[in-house]
Amino acid sequence: xxxxxxxxxxxxxxxxxxxxxxxxxxxxxxxxxxxxxxxxxxxxxxxxxxxxxxxxxxxxxxxxxxxxxxxxxxxxxxxxxxxxxxxxxxxxxxxxxxxxxxxxxxxxxxxxxxxxxxxxxxxxxxxxx
Amino acid sequence: xxxxxxxxxxxxxxxxxxxxxxxxxxxxxxxxxxxxxxxxxxxxxxxxxxxxxxxxxxxxxxxxxxxxxxxxxxxxxxxxxxxxxxxxxxxxxxxxxxxxxxxxxxxxxxxxxxxxxxxxxxxxxxxxxxxxxxxxxxxxxxxxxxxxxxxxxxxxxxxxxxxxxxxxxxxxxxxxxxxxxxxxxxxxxxxxxxxxxxxxxxxxxxxxxxxxxxxxxxxxxxxxxxxxxxxxxxxxxxx
Numbered sequence: 428x429x430x431x432x433x434x435x436x437x438x439x440x441x442x443x444x445x446x447x448x449x450x451x452x453x454x455x456x457x458x459x460x461x462x463x464x465x466x467x468x469x470x471x472x473x474x475x476x477x478x479x480x481x482x483x484x485x486x487x488x489x490x491x492x493x494x495x496x497x498x499x500x501x502x503x504x505x506x507x508x509x510x511x512x513x514x515x516x517x518x519x520x521x522x523x524x525x526x527x528x529x530x531x532x533x534x535x536x537x538x539x540x541x542x543x544x545x546x547x548x549x550x551x552x553x554x555x556x
Numbered sequence: 557x558x559x560x561x562x563x564x565x566x567x568x569x570x571x572x573x574x575x576x577x578x579x580x581x582x583x584x585x586x587x588x589x590x591x592x593x594x595x596x597x598x599x600x601x602x603x604x605x606x607x608x609x610x611x612x613x614x615x616x617x618x619x620x621x622x623x624x625x626x627x628x629x630x631x632x633x634x635x636x637x638x639x640x641x642x643x644x645x646x647x648x649x650x651x652x653x654x655x656x657x658x659x660x661x662x663x664x665x666x667x668x669x670x671x672x673x674x675x676x677x678x679x680x681x682x683x684x685x686x687x688x689x690x691x692x693x694x695x696x697x698x699x700x701x702x703x704x705x706x707x708x709x710x711x712x713x714x715x716x717x718x719x720x721x722x723x724x725x726x727x728x729x730x731x732x733x734x735x736x737x738x739x740x741x742x743x744x745x746x747x748x749x750x751x752x753x754x755x756x757x758x759x760x761x762x763x764x765x766x767x768x769x770x771x772x773x774x775x776x777x778x779x780x781x782x783x784x785x786x787x788x789x790x791x792x793x794x795x
Contacts, residue, residue: 523620526620527616531635533614537612
């Protein structure tokens with residue numbers, strides 16, 4: 428095992444510890460921690476068994492084995508970013524609804540004479556002009 | 557203030573300068589209708605101008621953009637039992653005396669959304685060449701997607717019936733909602749009709765879309781229009 432493999436394993440363990448630490452302090456949700464723990468584990472696997480990458484590259488007809496690592500690293504980042512786009516969309520929707528709801532409630536407080544509900548029959552019958 | 561069953565929604569973002577004139581215009585030429593100003597996170601005196609005119613104000617605590625502001629107005633209309641709503645810009649482009657023309661086809665049930673069009677012979681419109689080309693282009697995209705003749709897809713001068721209101725209160729695009737609303741309603745089987753109106757040049761403020769941003773805007777909206785075709789939503793029966 429070369430020094431780089433040891434280094435990668437150490438970094439992976441540090442990532443896993445950091446994730447656990449932040450979950451412990453209630454600053455990282457479990458659902459996100461899972462993603463990062465998966466990353467730590469997938470870093471350890473090729474570092475601990477260097478022949479694995481070569482073998483897998485051979486099976487896929489990849490001439491330059493490290494390219495496979497880059498591919499999976501990029502795929503991981505892409506999935507994570509997509510996940511964040513989904514989260515941002517959801518949060519901005521909720522944000523918009525909160526702002527609207529707050530405005531509607533404030534308007535109701537400002538105009539207590541105007542109760543919610545359909546207008547009176549007389550108002551409905553009034554002609555438009 | 558007497559209650560009508562028609563609500564005029566005036567979205568306003570930093571329109572303190574022009575809003576007073578719009579509200580005067582409404583009082584003079586459209587006094588039969590109720591009005592609400594949606595103050596879309598303005599940093600100027602927009603809300604004060606509206607309150608001074610005795611008009612109810614929906615204050616949004618930060619800027620949501622035109623889509624979020626108008627949708628807040630739709631929600632207000634539903635919560636307060638209005639059958640018909642009209643969207644009208646807060647910058648003085650839309651004359652209040654044209655509102656009745658937008659209300660009529662919605663009221664008699666011939667459509668769920670009426671669009672005030674500048675290009676149906678109701679008056680002269682002197683926007684820049686690029687603006688006109690852009691508007692024409694988006695209208696053309698709407699025609700292709702909906703199979704219906706639309707001449708002024710970006711017009712923000714519109715009337716809405718009860719079913720369109722209920723639908724758009726839960727599904728309304730955020731950024732440049734006018735063309736997309738056409739596609740969404742058309743896909744839900746809610747009838748749309750254009751009405752000839754005249755519009756004035758803007759009294760105050762500047763259009764949010766100008767220069768090179770026009771091209772980006774058109775690409776973005778065209779994509780949104782095509783995607784809107786595939787968006788899920790309630791069917792006509794459930795609206």
